[in-house]
Amino acid sequence: MGTRHQGQYGCPMASISPARRALEHAPWSRATWRDTAFVASGVPLQFAGWTIGAAFWTVWIPVNLVPLVVLATVSLLAMLLALRPLTSWQRERCWAMLGLEISRMPDFDDGRPWDALRNLRSPEVWRVIRYHLVVGPFLAVGALTTLATWMAGAFLATCASYAWALPYSNPLSLSAHAIRIGVLSGLGVLLLLAAPWVAAAVRRADARAAVTLLGPDRAAELERRVEDLAEKRASVVDAADLERRRIERDLHDGAQQRLVSLALNLGLARETLSGVPDEAMQVIIEAHEEAKEALTELRNLIRGLHPAVLEDRGLDAALSGVAARVPLEVALRVEVEPRASSTVEAVAYFVVSEALTNVVKHARASAVEVTVLREGDTLRVVVTDDGVGGADPSGGTGLTGLARRVQSVDGTFRISSPAGGPTTVTVELPCAL
Amino acid sequence: MRIVIAEDSVLLRAGLIKLLETSGFEVAAAVGEAEGLLAAVRQHRPDAAIVDVRMPPGFTDEGVRAALVMRREAPEVAVLLLSQFVEERYAADLLSTSTSGVGYLLKDRVADVSVFLDALRRVAAGGTALDPEVVSQLLLRRHRDPLDRLTPREKEVLALMAEGRSNAGIAGALVVSESAVAKHINSIFAKLDLPHAEGDHRRVLAVLRFLDGDT
Numbered sequence: 001m002g003t004r005h006q007g008q009y010g011c012p013m014a015s016i017s018p019a020r021r022a023l024e025h026a027p028w029s030r031a032t033w034r035d036t037a038f039v040a041s042g043v044p045l046q047f048a049g050w051t052i053g054a055a056f057w058t059v060w061i062p063v064n065l066v067p068l069v070v071l072a073t074v075s076l077l078a079m080l081l082a083l084r085p086l087t088s089w090q091r092e093r094c095w096a097m098l099g100l101e102i103s104r105m106p107d108f109d110d111g112r113p114w115d116a117l118r119n120l121r122s123p124e125v126w127r128v129i130r131y132h133l134v135v136g137p138f139l140a141v142g143a144l145t146t147l148a149t150w151m152a153g154a155f156l157a158t159c160a161s162y163a164w165a166l167p168y169s170n171p172l173s174l175s176a177h178a179i180r181i182g183v184l185s186g187l188g189v190l191l192l193l194a195a196p197w198v199a200a201a202v203r204r205a206d207a208r209a210a211v212t213l214l215g216p217d218r219a220a221e222l223e224r225r226v227e228d229l230a231e232k233r234a235s236v237v238d239a240a241d242l243e244r245r246r247i248e249r250d251l252h253d254g255a256q257q258r259l260v261s262l263a264l265n266l267g268l269a270r271e272t273l274s275g276v277p278d279e280a281m282q283v284i285i286e287a288h289e290e291a292k293e294a295l296t297e298l299r300n301l302i303r304g305l306h307p308a309v310l311e312d313r314g315l316d317a318a319l320s321g322v323a324a325r326v327p328l329e330v331a332l333r334v335e336v337e338p339r340a341s342s343t344v345e346a347v348a349y350f351v352v353s354e355a356l357t358n359v360v361k362h363a364r365a366s367a368v369e370v371t372v373l374r375e376g377d378t379l380r381v382v383v384t385d386d387g388v389g390g391a392d393p394s395g396g397t398g399l400t401g402l403a404r405r406v407q408s409v410d411g412t413f414r415i416s417s418p419a420g421g422p423t424t425v426t427v428e429l430p431c432a433l
Numbered sequence: 434m435r436i437v438i439a440e441d442s443v444l445l446r447a448g449l450i451k452l453l454e455t456s457g458f459e460v461a462a463a464v465g466e467a468e469g470l471l472a473a474v475r476q477h478r479p480d481a482a483i484v485d486v487r488m489p490p491g492f493t494d495e496g497v498r499a500a501l502v503m504r505r506e507a508p509e510v511a512v513l514l515l516s517q518f519v520e521e522r523y524a525a526d527l528l529s530t531s532t533s534g535v536g537y538l539l540k541d542r543v544a545d546v547s548v549f550l551d552a553l554r555r556v557a558a559g560g561t562a563l564d565p566e567v568v569s570q571l572l573l574r575r576h577r578d579p580l581d582r583l584t585p586r587e588k589e590v591l592a593l594m595a596e597g598r599s600n601a602g603i604a605g606a607l608v609v610s611e612s613a614v615a616k617h618i619n620s621i622f623a624k625l626d627l628p629h630a631e632g633d634h635r636r637v638l639a640v641l642r643f644l645d646g647d648t
Binding site for chain 1: 449522539545
């Protein structure tokens with residue numbers, strides 16, 4: 001954003017050759033006419049603030065104190081109320097003529113017209129006041145100077161054409177008159193050549209003032225944007241978490257129950273049917289075994305999504321279930337009091353179960369140590385195995401997915417895995433999202 | 434034997450009823466949520482109740498909570514919890530009241546009809562039936578007590594005891610002789626500092642010690 005503004009109103013001239021620069025500031029160039037039109041269009045708006053205030057006093061100048069104070073207050077209020085439309089017209093002008101976009105300021109632009117008056121403590125309001133009542137008039141003077149330069153230049157440069165009408169002191173010294181006309185013409189040409197530079201300078205000053213005084217403060221704007229993005233991200237993460245839970249519930253209520261029922265019926269058939277041909281019985285037995293395997297697979301899949309016990313009893317309970325399923329010696333220590341937000345718990349659960357899956361798949365370890373501790377507002381998850389090490393976070397999709405999920409809640413992910421081991425995965429998560 | 438079923442999936446409820454009735458059980462009532470279960474138990478006084486853990490309205494652990502109420506109100510009614518996932522924490526809750534007449538199995542186990550019916554009969558007769566997966570979870574969480582002194586083999590034996598198996602059953606499962614099992618059990622009793630008493634009572638104590646963790 002900053003660079004765009006810079007290009008529009010500032011001086012991106014450093015990289016441009018003097019010749020190009022001179023050409024750009026030629027009296028006939030587009031940029032010159034745009035600058036002139038821009039600064040000229042600002043004049044009525046820039047004088048408007050004081051004009052509105054002064055208008056009341058041209059009608060009536062009271063002599064007594066009370067009406068004096070009343071009139072002063074009224075004119076002041078009128079000036080302040082005019083600030084908002086003036087500001088938005090100024091922004092429109094910048095956008096229409098320079099393509100320069102100046103964002104709105106919530107403290108100043110939002111709410112009813114008189115809200116800006118109540119926000120008098122806001123720096124935004126004071127910057128706007130500064131533009132319209134202090135800087136603006138100077139800019140208008142600059143703009144008038146620009147116009148005067150153009151006009152004086154034009155009059156003088158063409159003075160030869162009406163030289164006959166000009167007074168000359170001595171009818172005998174025609175040559176002196178001619179010299180004077182020549183000098184004046186030359187001066188006019190110089191003014192015409194100078195006018196574009198004046199116009200550009202005033203345009204630059206005006207645009208800069210508009211951006212810094214009528215738009216939001218860069219730092220404040222960025223801060224707001226960060227807040228906004230953080231909020232959006234949190235809601236996206238929460239939505240994803242909710243979706244995972246929904247899928248888990250759907251699978252649990254649907255496919256899983258059906259499969260159990262199918263396996264039950266096959267089991268019943270297997271045990272109770274008699275007089276079935278051997279081949280048919282073989283098919284039943286195979287189908288029964290398949291159904292049971294499918295159940296196990298589905299169960300593992302669902303549990304990886306979002307176990308009900310996590311919501312219900314917290315990380316300790318959920319993780320002991322995970323640890324028990326790992327065919328290794330797992331030392332588990334979970335101390336999370338008070339509980340973290342449910343999204344963060346879900347991430348911590350995912351981290352441990354993914355890390356353990358990785359250990360089983362790749363580490364050739366015999367023992368794993370898992371600790372999940374709450375330290376203030378941070379949830380620290382450490383998984384250490386005594387395996388062969390050499391885990392590459394850029395290699396496997398497991399570790400990348402893990403890191404990504406941790407980052408989604410603003411957590412940090414570190415892995416230390418020298419060749420020969422041990423491998424330690426350390427994850428820190430903010431407890432509240 | 435009279436059974437009450439609480440299972441919210443209509444399909445599975447029908448399957449369970451069919452399974453039990455073809456196997457000679459009497460299904461006194463089959464309901465879809467926890468409140469109905471408590472009412473049915475009060476009304477029918479069955480020998481055992483088969484209870485799904487996850488039921489309406491919350492779909493979390495309604496079954497476990499209903500089972501706990503049942504244990505208090507009607508301790509003579511055995512409870513067999515069924516769940517898509519076994520959780521050590523739920524088992525600990527359930528077993529904290531008493532270890533007789535309770536069971537906790539993965540729902541998948543109903544597919545192995547005879548094993549499931551055995552477990553049901555065992556629970557109804559006042560025994561325990563814990564899913565091997567629950568047992569391994571419980572073992573994992575009980576590192577830091579006298580159980581640490583047990584050898585891996587002894588832990589296996591103890592786990593099978595917790596599942597409710599007899600010495601012969603344990604011997605069959607581990608493919609060892611019954612006398613070897615008895616030796617292991619004696620060693621377990623010694624390591625857990627269990628007082629001398631009648632065999633079965635000590636057995637229960639060992640299982641209790643095993644289950645009595647940081648619940």
